[in-house]
Amino acid sequence: MKKFFLVFLIAIFTLSINAQDSQKAKYVFLFIGDGMGLVHINATEAYRAALKDKIGIDKLNFTKFPNLAVATTYAADRYITDSAAAGTALATGNKTAVETISMDYTRTKKLKSIAQMAKEKGMKVGIITTVNMNDATPAVFYAHQPERSMLKEIAQELLTSNFDFFGGGGLKGIKNTSEFLTKGGYKYIDTKKGFKSVSSKDQKVYVSCPIRDESEACRYSIDQTSDDITLSDITKKGIEVLDNSNGFFMMVEGGKIDWAAHVNDAGAVIKDVEAFDKAITEAVSFYNKHPKETLIIVTADHETGGFTLGYAEMKYNSAFKKLKNQKISLAVMDKKIDEYKKTHTADQAKLEDLLPFIKKNFGLGLKGLELNEWEIKSLENSLKIEMMNKDSKANYGKVSEPLSSTISIILDQKAGLAWTTFSHTGVPVMVFAKGQGSELFKSYIDNTDIPKNIMQIAGLK
Amino acid sequence: MKKFFLVFLIAIFTLSINAQDSQKAKYVFLFIGDGMGLVHINATEAYRAALKDKIGIDKLNFTKFPNLAVATTYAADRYITDSAAAGTALATGNKTAVETISMDYTRTKKLKSIAQMAKEKGMKVGIITTVNMNDATPAVFYAHQPERSMLKEIAQELLTSNFDFFGGGGLKGIKNTSEFLTKGGYKYIDTKKGFKSVSSKDQKVYVSCPIRDESEACRYSIDQTSDDITLSDITKKGIEVLDNSNGFFMMVEGGKIDWAAHVNDAGAVIKDVEAFDKAITEAVSFYNKHPKETLIIVTADHETGGFTLGYAEMKYNSAFKKLKNQKISLAVMDKKIDEYKKTHTADQAKLEDLLPFIKKNFGLGLKGLELNEWEIKSLENSLKIEMMNKDSKANYGKVSEPLSSTISIILDQKAGLAWTTFSHTGVPVMVFAKGQGSELFKSYIDNTDIPKNIMQIAGLK
Numbered sequence: 001m002k003k004f005f006l007v008f009l010i011a012i013f014t015l016s017i018n019a020q021d022s023q024k025a026k027y028v029f030l031f032i033g034d035g036m037g038l039v040h041i042n043a044t045e046a047y048r049a050a051l052k053d054k055i056g057i058d059k060l061n062f063t064k065f066p067n068l069a070v071a072t073t074y075a076a077d078r079y080i081t082d083s084a085a086a087g088t089a090l091a092t093g094n095k096t097a098v099e100t101i102s103m104d105y106t107r108t109k110k111l112k113s114i115a116q117m118a119k120e121k122g123m124k125v126g127i128i129t130t131v132n133m134n135d136a137t138p139a140v141f142y143a144h145q146p147e148r149s150m151l152k153e154i155a156q157e158l159l160t161s162n163f164d165f166f167g168g169g170g171l172k173g174i175k176n177t178s179e180f181l182t183k184g185g186y187k188y189i190d191t192k193k194g195f196k197s198v199s200s201k202d203q204k205v206y207v208s209c210p211i212r213d214e215s216e217a218c219r220y221s222i223d224q225t226s227d228d229i230t231l232s233d234i235t236k237k238g239i240e241v242l243d244n245s246n247g248f249f250m251m252v253e254g255g256k257i258d259w260a261a262h263v264n265d266a267g268a269v270i271k272d273v274e275a276f277d278k279a280i281t282e283a284v285s286f287y288n289k290h291p292k293e294t295l296i297i298v299t300a301d302h303e304t305g306g307f308t309l310g311y312a313e314m315k316y317n318s319a320f321k322k323l324k325n326q327k328i329s330l331a332v333m334d335k336k337i338d339e340y341k342k343t344h345t346a347d348q349a350k351l352e353d354l355l356p357f358i359k360k361n362f363g364l365g366l367k368g369l370e371l372n373e374w375e376i377k378s379l380e381n382s383l384k385i386e387m388m389n390k391d392s393k394a395n396y397g398k399v400s401e402p403l404s405s406t407i408s409i410i411l412d413q414k415a416g417l418a419w420t421t422f423s424h425t426g427v428p429v430m431v432f433a434k435g436q437g438s439e440l441f442k443s444y445i446d447n448t449d450i451p452k453n454i455m456q457i458a459g460l461k
Numbered sequence: 462m463k464k465f466f467l468v469f470l471i472a473i474f475t476l477s478i479n480a481q482d483s484q485k486a487k488y489v490f491l492f493i494g495d496g497m498g499l500v501h502i503n504a505t506e507a508y509r510a511a512l513k514d515k516i517g518i519d520k521l522n523f524t525k526f527p528n529l530a531v532a533t534t535y536a537a538d539r540y541i542t543d544s545a546a547a548g549t550a551l552a553t554g555n556k557t558a559v560e561t562i563s564m565d566y567t568r569t570k571k572l573k574s575i576a577q578m579a580k581e582k583g584m585k586v587g588i589i590t591t592v593n594m595n596d597a598t599p600a601v602f603y604a605h606q607p608e609r610s611m612l613k614e615i616a617q618e619l620l621t622s623n624f625d626f627f628g629g630g631g632l633k634g635i636k637n638t639s640e641f642l643t644k645g646g647y648k649y650i651d652t653k654k655g656f657k658s659v660s661s662k663d664q665k666v667y668v669s670c671p672i673r674d675e676s677e678a679c680r681y682s683i684d685q686t687s688d689d690i691t692l693s694d695i696t697k698k699g700i701e702v703l704d705n706s707n708g709f710f711m712m713v714e715g716g717k718i719d720w721a722a723h724v725n726d727a728g729a730v731i732k733d734v735e736a737f738d739k740a741i742t743e744a745v746s747f748y749n750k751h752p753k754e755t756l757i758i759v760t761a762d763h764e765t766g767g768f769t770l771g772y773a774e775m776k777y778n779s780a781f782k783k784l785k786n787q788k789i790s791l792a793v794m795d796k797k798i799d800e801y802k803k804t805h806t807a808d809q810a811k812l813e814d815l816l817p818f819i820k821k822n823f824g825l826g827l828k829g830l831e832l833n834e835w836e837i838k839s840l841e842n843s844l845k846i847e848m849m850n851k852d853s854k855a856n857y858g859k860v861s862e863p864l865s866s867t868i869s870i871i872l873d874q875k876a877g878l879a880w881t882t883f884s885h886t887g888v889p890v891m892v893f894a895k896g897q898g899s900e901l902f903k904s905y906i907d908n909t910d911i912p913k914n915i916m917q918i919a920g921l922k
Binding site: 038039042046055056057059063064065066067068069070072074075076077078079080082098303306308309310311312314315316317318320416418419420421422423424425426427428430432442443444 | 499500503507516517518520524525526527528529530531533535536537538539540541543559764767769770771772773775776777778779781877879880881882883884885886887888889891893903904905
């Protein structure tokens, strides 16, 4: 009888453990829209509605998620954070100093990321980004360095991460990415044809956008053609490679949302938010097949630009549809200006030379987008400053060209949108959650609570 | 036997009804921070932490609530709403045209408010605001008018509302408020002594702030002394009057948050958000006594000002503590300027005359708040414009005085805060919820969903 009772107790115990386990998320997606504040999301939705001549919003897929939290983003040493400190918070659940890659604020202690915890647990891991793979946001998931600028050291840690899938941008500061990765044990692919052939049979694979800029980032969505691979393509491929019976953790960064916001380029922001949303629908498709085992989180590391749906001179009016006239990113406009600078002296430079290009690609001068005297003067002045400046692009994808900035600011303001800074802000960010355990995401939380919840839901740590 | 079965059925039916009823919220608080965006909240919290020399936030009480949603605010006819259309959405669950007080967008059909539904159900109703009681936000709960400017018609509807408690601002556009209300069957009190004597024995009572401005609004919290009554005082008194066994509905508006944001006065915004939070603690105290029967919602009708925690020239830096130097609202600064204009001609006017007052009350010129050449020039120029303008204050509490605006903008920017407009914006607002049924408030919703949820939770309609 005593023995029977013991067996009974063990049985109950086992059952309760199994019951707990069956409630854990086996497949975890963490989507980070870099710099994507509430306004970046809402402006995209308002623009989509405006295209249909509707007042209101045309919802993105991730904003339909059933659960939502709002998270503060401040770093240990500065209220306005950067992608390194905010990424460390999202990857490890710890506040740290700005510029720091998954180390504590004294920069002496390494902090384990949820991606590394997942790997240790036997799950597969994938890291995807539209910018360079050794940029801060992807780096915090596999590297530990006191400075985000230590690009080579970060890339070296990628090799030893043993993660299963890397996709998107290349490695900045590495002379021969292909050789570096191949020697390090990764299969490297950066052609569209090669991309298509990657399959679930591949292990330790690194797929790169076939077209990348000088920073090794993929192109802005607004500039992409059928020659590019999209964030959605990469996410779908990543799921294919990672899907296995032990589960997986996947981080997907919409990194160019931040870069577009740094130059106050609303048109490019909107297209990259839409591309980010499309990538999320790949995760939702996977969720639909495994609803009880999948968790999807969509958040941001910080807000960039102090972006707002209202501009003083427009008062209570908006005209979001005007952004439809923008055909290219400011990065492409910059290239045009660089060419012009090579063939013209400061004395020769005339705004009229560039106005047809500006009209064609940003709509300025078209009906409803007429340029007033003050705006013409602003453009002329910025061209003058432009011609005095021999340098072209600043680093970090930030446009130094005053003419591009002026074009964008004029167009955005005519659409009823405004910005307060070219930097990040301290504005808290949204957290949208769907799937197993997602009800933990509610109320007004801190960014460090996000990975803590994920650890609990996925049984990590 | 048949008879016994019938009795049994009735008993079961009654039990199930009671079970449903016991899950309904009997006491409903709806707090509306007019113009209070996420940044107005977060800036207040960041400022409070900065006062303690901490980087981060010192949480307000309502941001600790367990449930949260984010709500879009657009009107039927304009993306950027106003307090009339947004208020109608919050009070009735219907989108309408801007300027409209609880009527549909054709302005022909009256829309019943949740306050009126509560009254019909036998609950007591209280309406509280820091601005005039016939302003749009309070009006939408008791009146139905095609234009928010129809102040007399709105006030007339207040008399026939039969609501139990009105508190805060006076009635704008009514010659003798006391006579108007007394004849209309309301006990009217506008002294501090009288206020203290109001008790649960009073029925149909209207208490007004003893000190009100030309718009019949209570003073900004930053300007209040012990001669004033606070929003918290009024809320506490309202609970005392309304508390009864049939339950109550109470709407409390922090109206001056919007007015301060319209003039981009961060110092006044913060003090009014704190006063609003303090009023909410009165509801939380009541909740603690009736946790299963009380629902508290804290939201906003729209964002005002395009307020952001980051300013271009400050780049990644913030210095929130500098706002501590602000001692008065811009409304009081305006009065000082008006006095100056009466005693000086345009030729006589010198910035130096006003600088000591500006230094004393906004800190400009103190260590850490030194004025640079460009800032001095801005102040001088705005004084010049000031002196050409014979008019003083614009209506709607909006400062027309360019000098006040310039002072505020300089101080806010030095603190690392920025604004994009003097109008409302289309930025979605927060919804914090606590108590019975509050778990319905989650995800990304529309402002019309808020009263729909309340109707369901409180069993209205």
